[in-house]
Amino acid sequence: MKIGIIGAGNVGATLAKKLVASGHKVKLANSKGPETIRDLARDVGAVAVSKEEAVRNVEVIVLSIPFRNYSDLAELFHDVPDDVVVIDTSNYYPFRDGAIAKVDGGMPESVWVSEQIGRPLVKAWNAALALTLAEKGRRQGENERIALPVAGDDPKTKGIAMTLVEATGFAAVDSGALSESWRQQPGTPAYCTELSEAELKEALLFADRSRAAENRDSLIKEFMAAGGGLTNDEIVSRNRAGTAVMRH
């Protein structure tokens, strides 16, 4: 497929590399301009472009920028045809992004992003650490694949996003409508916990909305206090411990 990725950081560049490796044509954009990511794009087999070019003549657009910046993209989608699939990888951390009242009031993050850009979207790849995305993908059929949730309202669009998640090496699990995507946000048991398909389904089912924001804030405080000294596995295990599933 022809894919435009906006955001060339930890997640955007990793997805570009993996999607190119699985046969897709990828354009990659950032905020500073294509000349600043030419080498990076070349190294992963993508083409560096402006964000305007990233949304032109593509079938899928992946958005992977800091949450607070989504309103910058509001004008970008005017001429993008309705059948182009938009996938959002974002997560909201108020300490980093600044407080956003609607999301603090309970609007799922990606519903808010959808409002910012004025069109429907699918939430995927948000619930894995960048290192997990980069290093822990496995081919279909291999044992112990990590599963990732994919939320969205239109079955066809979500199906395309799920196929792409699979192409990056993860078992895609349908996590329901976008309004249910709080189940895969920071502070929930599905978020960055590297679960199998069966474990992820259970985590999504038993997620507790009332605990998620508090879990998110206390876990990130722990990670900040560690000053970047935690390994990927240590972060995953603290996420598991801090969000353990409670059955009602």
Ligand SMILES: NC(=O)c1ccc[n+]([C@@H]2O[C@H](COP(=O)([O-])OP(=O)(O)OC[C@H]3O[C@@H](n4cnc5c(N)ncnc54)[C@H](OP(=O)(O)O)[C@@H]3O)[C@@H](O)[C@H]2O)c1
């Ligand atoms: N890091 C993780 O482990 C992880 C895992 C899953 C999901 N996520 C989520 O995925 C998103 C991206 O995270 P990341 O860690 O990849 O971030 P990052 O490394 O900080 O990279 C952010 C990228 O977004 C670009 N960008 C920022 N504002 C932009 C704008 N207005 N227009 C176009 N490009 C813009 C930046 O370009 P410039 O450098 O040119 O400004 C940069 O290439 C975040 O919402 C994050 O919460 C992160």
